[in-house]
Amino acid sequence: MDIAQGRRRPRVIIIGGGFGGIAAAQRLRDVDVDVLVVDRHNHYVFQPLLYQVAAATLAPSDIAVPIRWYLRKQDNTRVLLGEVTTINTSERRVTIDGVREEPYDFLVVAAGSRHAYFGHAEWEPNAPGLKSLDDALEVRTRFLAAFEQAEATEDRDERRALQTIVIVGGGPTGAELAGIMVLIARNALRSDFRQIDTAETRVILVEGGARVLPSMPEELSARALDDLRAMGVDVRLNTMVTEVTPTHVRLGDEVVATRTVFWAAGNQASPLGSQLGATVDRAGRVLVEPDLSLAAHPEVFVVGDMAVTVQPDGRAVPGVAQGAMQGGRCAADNIVRTLERRARRAFRYQNRGDMATLGRHRAVADLSGGLRFGGTVAWLLWLFLHIAYLAGFRNRLVVLIQWGWEYLTWQRGVRLLPGQVRRGA
């Protein structure tokens, strides 16, 4: 490293205010560096609960806080709302919104990923995914508008298509979304409508592989499959989506008429990864060294689901919140170690466990130490942990009340359609 220490404070730029970027920034709180966090959004989102915003159960503000506010007590940290358009690793600077240049001594790239449509980018307008608050509100709008349109139409086939929701991808997001949507349709919404019976809504969950929640142990996948089917989700395993249009999807040979498709399958890392001069995999993820930096640029780190990190046991670190947070912390640690002229540490992912909640009293948990279980205990643990993790989001109490109320009444809270209705196909 050739930073002129003592003459000026090293500058650290963090691209992305998600789990990885925020963890890195927080680790640098009391370090003698200048930190700049750049994000396109002004908020830090608790992504594991995005599906509840999409399902109109929580409000956006229940699971998001302004990045600025979250980091307000770090005097060495500035936050800039903007999009990094160029990374120039040889001159060590980034360009923001195409115009503003900011130099760095260390760079942490944590810009996350978007959905991948298996080479069918044309499907995206018909099948929004769930990565940001905006995505969640788009999904919510389509979910609620489908019932409004079904209520308004006199055409039986049209009504059936409007009451058919297809969710592509049987991972945690897809499975949780399918569970909550079927629950809402069969319970909360039922008394609101006169012409349609929302309990007739079909929720189809399509998974290309042989089981849902494929990252979990097989016994929990089986349990989750049973739970989803018991709740009324039509789960299709080993099924590929071969076409998505505004009026139908094709599942193998079957054509399903639907107006509402959601995408929870496949990721494509931020295109910023390709500007780093490093090797990227098919999903656009950057291959990093064990210390999370680039081989050619030890001052540049990539963390979260933009990076491919292989652990000593040969397993890749999953692109989940825990991995991003631990990666962000590790990258920041290594910046500190470099400044202190100490050796860097290799990233070691600590999996504290995976959980997914599917419905009332229905959840599965795979904890570190080999503890695996489902049902009410898993569900209560999920509730407890998510309430606990919302700490600092200061919405804990509000979310607790919201969930308590929803549990007791079977009603769901936030069913607001933004904007005016757009009618028609």
Next chain:
Amino acid sequence: MDIAQGRRRPRVIIIGGGFGGIAAAQRLRDVDVDVLVVDRHNHYVFQPLLYQVAAATLAPSDIAVPIRWYLRKQDNTRVLLGEVTTINTSERRVTIDGVREEPYDFLVVAAGSRHAYFGHAEWEPNAPGLKSLDDALEVRTRFLAAFEQAEATEDRDERRALQTIVIVGGGPTGAELAGIMVLIARNALRSDFRQIDTAETRVILVEGGARVLPSMPEELSARALDDLRAMGVDVRLNTMVTEVTPTHVRLGDEVVATRTVFWAAGNQASPLGSQLGATVDRAGRVLVEPDLSLAAHPEVFVVGDMAVTVQPDGRAVPGVAQGAMQGGRCAADNIVRTLERRARRAFRYQNRGDMATLGRHRAVADLSGGLRFGGTVAWLLWLFLHIAYLAGFRNRLVVLIQWGWEYLTWQRGVRLLPGQVRRGA
């Protein structure tokens, strides 16, 4: 009335799911009629608190509920999401979204009003108003984005313009918005920014008349003026806005550089009023009979701020929530009386009092019976009444916690910018 009673149930169409329309629908809950409520939005909004959504203090879902959900227990009532495009009073039907026709026996028109720009419609894009949740989110976005842009710029003049907020109109909406915005800028936001001091933000409240809150008694206007000035609002009385551009406003001879103008002056009733064949005033409001119906069409009622209603004492009913709710109830009463072949009743507006809250411990109240006061007592009463009125919105407890937290910490809750940032002018 020529309804063939006994053969089919009379059909009542209510246009608008605001205070007037909802009150009318609720009055008809146990009446042997079919009710159809049509609104462009799916939600019923507690409008008096819209300014708190605009100021990022409350979330949209704190003050709004789905109309459908609100009326879910009325089996005789359908809700349709759509825009009434035509009213055909001679054939007694309305057209929704240009295509769908619905006949009625009775019609209650409660479509509200939008802003009026004194004949300068071109000002609207530069000076959004505050009538709907979408408006409130637009105001919030501009309010928060101005600070983000001020933080990002190096240009002193630009920064000063970005930290200048102009609010046009000194009625309750303008005064409350000015009060809360200055409070947030001087307190809650201060620790979030590094380059700017948000306490230097200028909030200019422009009123064409001689006092703020002109509908209140003079002593309370004076009190509110003192409160606003003590809080740091730059109040300009007897001042006309003569130009609004993206970069400045002209106040008489003075040009004020600003990027952020909000409009709280002047109303224009829904254009539907002009389709009723009745006399409308300059603001597009329909002149109605004492029973709130049209002279030529006793089966058509107009309520809320779309109607001009003169009370026996010669005073016009103000276009506020109370007036709309009482009007909606009266119109529905008169539908019931007509069906029961009883005489209709004339609308009598009961003013239960006016209140406005300007800041912490700062409010003014003008209660029926001549009780007038300001300060902490008025502020507590305002809090109590607004929490009470949020009943049925089921967000009471959540709002109470939110406000309590904000009061104790001086922090404001919901500072989310929707979408990605749009930089530039």
